Amino acid sequence: MWRSFGIRALEVWLINRLLASPIFHRMVGRVHQQVQRLKHGIPPEEMGGTKLERQGPDVKRFIKLFKEEVQYLFWKPPGK
Template sequence: MSWFWLVERKLVETLLRSPTFHRSVQKIHKQVHQLQHGKPPEYHGGTNLEDPAAGSGVKNFVKLFWEELKSGHKPERPPNKKQ
């Protein structure tokens, strides 16, 4: 039985040194993690705040911030009730 143990040990060592084996284990782990916790926001495109036409930096931030302030603080009108 000792020859079987030596062959098994050599096969396990070869498998653990294989990059293909490690990549497949990583893929399986990623899929199990996504099933348990859902896909990360980056997978769906993230927030994507930067518009290439608008530019980036402080001016774009101030513009977006000001638009948010204007649209976020408008009081809603009550609906007209017809009797």
């Protein structure tokens, strides 16, 4: 009887230490984030902004067209 009480007390103490650990909470948060990404895709707050660091073909094409329009705006031939 006393032996099972000691094992139960150790189990309760270990669980309390684990639940009080910030590392454990960060790990659970990361797992939750990955599960949500798998279920629902990338959240809109992470997709916001221009994301120019992701140089895909669409971004390069946009930059090229924008540059051409700016050049035409400032250096267009007279009378046109």
